[in-house]
Amino acid sequence: MRVRWNSRAPTKMIRESRGERKRRAERAGRWAETLAAASLTLRGWRILARRFRCPAGELDLVARRGSVLAIVEVKARRTRDDAAWAVTPASRLRLRRAAAAYLARNPELARLALRFDAMLVTPWAWPRHLAGAWDDGAAPGDL
Helix, strand or coil, rough: EEEEEEECCCCEEEEHHHHHHHHHHHHHHHHHHHHHHHHHCCCCCCEEEEEEEEEEEEEEEEECCCCCEEEEEEEEEECHHHHHHHCCCHHHHHHHHHHHHHHHHHHHHHHCEEEEEEEEEECCCCEEECCCCCCCCCCCCHC
């Protein structure tokens, strides 16, 4: 159990089970993805998929604008630095494999320029879009 501060009754602490923490994190993640999708839509992107899951991993958002297909990893943390550092080399590899699975299921999108982006979501701020957040140096056919 973990103790969490109760904002409604400042003199009381709330005990949370691991399952409650997980559900709260899940809700926060869904909300961050909703904000990120809204931000991208307002900037002219079309959201093709949300939470695409496959054995290789999960893609938070898949978006398209013109001839660019963006695989967007959404990270919600207290600070932008924490959110940026949360995209690890292991998660980048997982995203690359999941992107290959997505393109295999949607071959008509394979002709588009593939880009890996990040959306950093922090409290009380509009999501920050990092276009081309990383490039592993692989050619599109190497996915």
